[in-house]
Amino acid sequence: MNPYHIFKIVPLSVLQMLARFVAWVILKMPNASIMRTVNTNIALIAHTLPNLQKQILVKDIIYHQCLTSIESIKSWAMPPEWSIAQIRDVHNKDILLEGLASPNGMLAIVPHLGTWEMMNAWLNQFGSPTIMYKPVKGDITNDFVLQGRARLNATLVPTDGSGVKAVFKTLKQGGFSIVLPDHVPDPSGGVVVPFFGVETLTSTLASKLASKTKCALVGLSCIRRDDGRGFDIYCYKLDNPALYDRNAEIATHALNKAMQRMIKDNCSHYMWGYRRFKHIPTVGNPYTADKTLLTTFIRSNQDRHSAHNQDSANDVPHNNECNEQ
Numbered sequence: 001m002n003p004y005h006i007f008k009i010v011p012l013s014v015l016q017m018l019a020r021f022v023a024w025v026i027l028k029m030p031n032a033s034i035m036r037t038v039n040t041n042i043a044l045i046a047h048t049l050p051n052l053q054k055q056i057l058v059k060d061i062i063y064h065q066c067l068t069s070i071e072s073i074k075s076w077a078m079p080p081e082w083s084i085a086q087i088r089d090v091h092n093k094d095i096l097l098e099g100l101a102s103p104n105g106m107l108a109i110v111p112h113l114g115t116w117e118m119m120n121a122w123l124n125q126f127g128s129p130t131i132m133y134k135p136v137k138g139d140i141t142n143d144f145v146l147q148g149r150a151r152l153n154a155t156l157v158p159t160d161g162s163g164v165k166a167v168f169k170t171l172k173q174g175g176f177s178i179v180l181p182d183h184v185p186d187p188s189g190g191v192v193v194p195f196f197g198v199e200t201l202t203s204t205l206a207s208k209l210a211s212k213t214k215c216a217l218v219g220l221s222c223i224r225r226d227d228g229r230g231f232d233i234y235c236y237k238l239d240n241p242a243l244y245d246r247n248a249e250i251a252t253h254a255l256n257k258a259m260q261r262m263i264k265d266n267c268s269h270y271m272w273g274y275r276r277f278k279h280i281p282t283v284g285n286p287y288t289a290d291k292t293l294l295t296t297f298i299r300s301n302q303d304r305h306s307a308h309n310q311d312s313a314n315d316v317p318h319n320n321e322c323n324e325q
Helices: 003-008 012-027 031-043 051-077 080-083 092-099 116-126 139-152 162-172 207-212 249-263 291-307 309-315
Strands: 087-091 108-109 130-133 155-158 176-179 188-197 196-203 215-225 229-236
Touching: 003 051, 003 139, 012 031, 012 051, 012 139, 012 155, 031 051, 031 291, 051 116, 051 130, 051 139, 051 215, 080 087, 080 116, 087 092, 087 291, 092 108, 092 155, 092 188, 092 215, 092 229, 108 207, 108 249, 116 176, 130 139, 130 176, 162 176, 162 207, 176 196, 176 309, 188 249, 207 249, 215 249, 229 249
Parallel strands: 087 229, 108 176, 108 215, 130 155
Antiparallel strands: 188 196, 215 229
């Protein structure tokens, strides 16, 4: 039996308690890899936030990321019906239904925001999406994740040319697919455009699919409720004409801005422990860069955006959770 199946037995409330303990331990280890990554990301995108607010934000991010990780494992271990039962409210569901009804198909835009794995089972109720799947490290872990996803209605395809063709075919037939467009791509599959004010390598897959198929684009996130009683799903209508532009840089920049608006609503639920900015043209990899070089870049980037902040004036997250410039 796969050792991960123990998660099927342990109640979610107990697992969440364990996740909070792990987060508490991580917060006591400032040199831990995830702490360095989160702190670097927040320094890059929230450079004008007061230090005390940054510390509070980092703490919240660590807690939410630990919770998301263990909740995802639980959802893979359980049948789809269990995950569906965890969904309490769906905000703006009509946007999703409209997208699914599009004759050109629908592409669900799902950033690393909240517990998206929990949402997969719920979304699969509406059809049989074609989803690209990249094997995870470790045979035992990969088998477990693969089994969890295989229980859904989705058709899993590889993250290569054949997988892209399969998604394209699905959209052309009026079906739907799900893409996490904030993955760091190979250089051949991306362009350098701003994300939270930082010029960084960004995937063009979703933008190219949208441009070629004119499919409906719907943003989705699955956010843990403040009362701890399940999750809420939020649907966003992404209809900016620039999202369909044939110029990959224009379309991808528009998609990044759309994701920023989604993230700003629940900034601490975003997976800032992911090394999203590891390809910055003027710095390289900020997670391994010289501290002096990184500090200089952050200051110059702040000055540059302070002088041209009108472009993103409407994208600043509420409650100062993140301070996009």
